[in-house]
Amino acid sequence: MSAKGIIFVFIFLASRMFSQSEVKTIILKDKDTNAPIEDVSVTILKTKQNLLSNANGVVIFELNGNTNIQIKHSSYLPVTIRSNTLNQAENIILLSSNVNELEDIIITKKHPQKILASLIENSKKKLTVPGRLKVYCREFFKLNGKYSYYNDGLVNFQLMDKTNKTNAVVLVEQNRSINLTTDYVKEDLLGYNLNDIIENYYNFKYLNPLLEAVAKKEYDFIIKVFSKNKDYNVIAAVPTETASGLLDDFTIIYDPDKKLIIEVSSSVSPMVLSKMKEKTSNGSKNVYKSMFKTIYKVQNNSYFLLGSKEEIGFEKFEKDSKKEIEVRNYFLTKNFSTEFYKYKDEEVFKDKTLHNKKNVILTDYWNESGLTATEEEQQIVNTVDEFH
Numbered sequence: 001m002s003a004k005g006i007i008f009v010f011i012f013l014a015s016r017m018f019s020q021s022e023v024k025t026i027i028l029k030d031k032d033t034n035a036p037i038e039d040v041s042v043t044i045l046k047t048k049q050n051l052l053s054n055a056n057g058v059v060i061f062e063l064n065g066n067t068n069i070q071i072k073h074s075s076y077l078p079v080t081i082r083s084n085t086l087n088q089a090e091n092i093i094l095l096s097s098n099v100n101e102l103e104d105i106i107i108t109k110k111h112p113q114k115i116l117a118s119l120i121e122n123s124k125k126k127l128t129v130p131g132r133l134k135v136y137c138r139e140f141f142k143l144n145g146k147y148s149y150y151n152d153g154l155v156n157f158q159l160m161d162k163t164n165k166t167n168a169v170v171l172v173e174q175n176r177s178i179n180l181t182t183d184y185v186k187e188d189l190l191g192y193n194l195n196d197i198i199e200n201y202y203n204f205k206y207l208n209p210l211l212e213a214v215a216k217k218e219y220d221f222i223i224k225v226f227s228k229n230k231d232y233n234v235i236a237a238v239p240t241e242t243a244s245g246l247l248d249d250f251t252i253i254y255d256p257d258k259k260l261i262i263e264v265s266s267s268v269s270p271m272v273l274s275k276m277k278e279k280t281s282n283g284s285k286n287v288y289k290s291m292f293k294t295i296y297k298v299q300n301n302s303y304f305l306l307g308s309k310e311e312i313g314f315e316k317f318e319k320d321s322k323k324e325i326e327v328r329n330y331f332l333t334k335n336f337s338t339e340f341y342k343y344k345d346e347e348v349f350k351d352k353t354l355h356n357k358k359n360v361i362l363t364d365y366w367n368e369s370g371l372t373a374t375e376e377e378q379q380i381v382n383t384v385d386e387f388h
Helices: 003-019 112-126 197-202 205-211 270-274 375-385
Strands: 022-030 041-044 049-052 058-063 068-073 076-082 091-095 103-105 131-143 146-159 168-179 219-226 229-239 249-255 260-267 285-299 302-318 321-337
Touching: 022 068, 041 058, 041 285, 049 058, 049 302, 068 091, 076 091, 112 205, 112 219, 112 229, 112 249, 112 260, 131 302, 146 197, 146 375, 197 205, 197 302, 205 249, 205 260, 285 321
Parallel strands: 022 091
Antiparallel strands: 022 058, 041 049, 041 068, 049 321, 068 076, 103 219, 131 146, 131 321, 146 168, 219 229, 229 249, 249 260, 260 285, 285 302, 302 321
16 A cells, blocks of 8 residues: 555544544532532533533533533533543533522612513513524323323424514424323323423513512512622512412522523422312312423523423312323423524424324434433333334
């Protein structure tokens, strides 16, 4: 072989070696407590891919070549690492909390409700539209304590002009929907209404109860700031002891300089649930668990939805029977783009959910979702794999 041939083979083999993708695992933990940190935003800067850590603080992803990796969480100091430092089977990254145990309460002339209303209006205006969200969504369903149904999909949301409200065209790339039991469960399924979900998130619909006039009587509002964390303020809204109904505890994290909402979370507290009277009439529901969380991201000049998580559990009465239903939904924007993609009208998904859509599986898209399953969830996913 000539010298030129040897050089060519060397370059070819070297390019193959450096272009091979590797699976990397990061475990995010609190530096002081060693506890896993959930919902840490991990961004692969080379590809702008977004990932979120699961309840065990774990993120698993494929990497092709060296890049910087940005790690952020609203309660921790941000960290940027080089991918070539991830040389262990499991790479533990310790994050330092930027939140003191002692909180400072901000006293303002404006009522926190008015401040929240102003934050919502500004955030709605600043959300980058038009744009395109490439989203991985995943749903788990339980019926009477047993996993009964699963679906996930890779969905594109083309965000349209927001003259009055943000609308989105839904384009499903791939999906799979599997019944995990021999029982008929379709009638009990609840899940994302894909044709409403972006409008809800981009108009902060879940915060509407806090904007009503009666909310000043039903909620105690507090604005807090942490002395070690000047980047974010927190609005906490907790039902008063005299409030009635199924009211959530709300936490809104926002950037006080840019006046942008970064995170919204809510849950129904045990105290509120304990005051609810059980209903047993036909068709009635008794909620025993309810939580919701959305995370928004500022990246370069764009501001968009990064992810959401919802969970609800309730008893449903039908004639003489009682069913226990639990639903857990995840939603993660893998990539955001301001480019507008052409599509045909017949490609638009106009149904509400993926439940009844025929499975379309072209790749192992769930393995590149950016949303790592917990051990329990992975068992369900493995069960799904057996159906194919």
